[in-house]
Amino acid sequence: MNRQWRGLGTATAERTGTRHHALTLDGVTREYRPGAVALHPIHLAVPRGRFLAVMGPPGCGKSTLLRCAAGLDRPTAGTVRIGGTELPPLNAAALTRLRRERIGFVFQEHHLVPSLSVAENVSLPLVLGGHSVDGRDLRALTAVGLGDWGGTMPHELSGGQCQRVAIARALVTSPDIVFADEPTGALGPAAAEEVLTLLRQAVDRDGHTVVMVTHDPFAAARADEALFLMRGKLVWRQERPEAADIRRVLKDLDGRTP
Ligand SMILES: Nc1ncnc2c1ncn2[C@@H]1O[C@H](COP(=O)(O)OP(=O)(O)OP(=O)(O)O)[C@@H](O)[C@H]1O
Numbered sequence: 001m002n003r004q005w006r007g008l009g010t011a012t013a014e015r016t017g018t019r020h021h022a023l024t025l026d027g028v029t030r031e032y033r034p035g036a037v038a039l040h041p042i043h044l045a046v047p048r049g050r051f052l053a054v055m056g057p058p059g060c061g062k063s064t065l066l067r068c069a070a071g072l073d074r075p076t077a078g079t080v081r082i083g084g085t086e087l088p089p090l091n092a093a094a095l096t097r098l099r100r101e102r103i104g105f106v107f108q109e110h111h112l113v114p115s116l117s118v119a120e121n122v123s124l125p126l127v128l129g130g131h132s133v134d135g136r137d138l139r140a141l142t143a144v145g146l147g148d149w150g151g152t153m154p155h156e157l158s159g160g161q162c163q164r165v166a167i168a169r170a171l172v173t174s175p176d177i178v179f180a181d182e183p184t185g186a187l188g189p190a191a192a193e194e195v196l197t198l199l200r201q202a203v204d205r206d207g208h209t210v211v212m213v214t215h216d217p218f219a220a221a222r223a224d225e226a227l228f229l230m231r232g233k234l235v236w237r238q239e240r241p242e243a244a245d246i247r248r249v250l251k252d253l254d255g256r257t258p
Pocket residue numbers: 032033036037038056057058059060061062063064065
């Protein structure tokens with residue numbers, strides 16, 4: 001069994017964010033209102049080509065971490081860098097552009113536009129950014145095994161196929177990083193397995209970087225590393241996690257939750 005437990009008391013290595021890192025968080029803190037701290041200072045550096053799972057008990061701050069890292073929420077303090085570029089202030093046009101072109105998103109629900117074909121959905125981030133599609137929609141669809149489905153409408157697809165289209169849409173801009181928030185949460189076991197295989201393949205074959213929030217130990221076991229949050233703090237990390245180990249950590253953290 002492969003068990004490498006590391007505490008997170010020292011974070012020196014995490015403070016050296018560069019363009020070689022897809023994501024760096026330097027002292028990222030989020031306080032929703034005075035006294036309600038959802039994230040204590042988080043230091044984290046995610047190298048390019050890494051598949052990271054973020055786990056922890058309900059309310060520990062996983063979504064807050066993801067939203068701050070993806071520029072969907074503004075940290076109360078600290079700095080977020082995507083591919084070495086510091087996130088500009090929220091609502092700025094530059095942030096919208098950076099999110100559209102350098103970050104891919106996959107959510108629990110696929111959020112495809114029902115009135116657009118599969119190919120149009122995939123090319124949307126390119127079109128909105130004023131870029132030519134140039135066959136990239138087809139290549140992205142082929143990469144998720146749906147190369148022949150471009151002319152199909154979303155309502156003609158299964159839930160698993162829709163999520164595969166959402167992955168193609170997330171990857172079509174060749175982003176610095178893909179944030180996936182419970183990407184298998186709405187799927188049955190077979191479709192979930194397909195989605196995880198595609199995310200794994202995006203990392204292994206194409207060098208993408210994926211940060212995935214999940215409650216599912218089997219999903220997290222597909223990542224290179226699992227990070228565990230508790231009460232807004234990163235408390236454990238495990239390289240090459242196995243589902244049984246993950247379950248044990250979660251049980252331990254649950255036992256420590258008041
Ligand atoms: N908009 C908000 N305003 C105030 N408090 C919030 C807000 N969003 C989240 N919180 C609080 O911040 C803490 C972290 O919430 P968050 O949603 O990040 O946790 P989570 O780990 O993603 O939870 P879950 O696993 O249940 O989705 C919780 O105590 C939550 O109640």
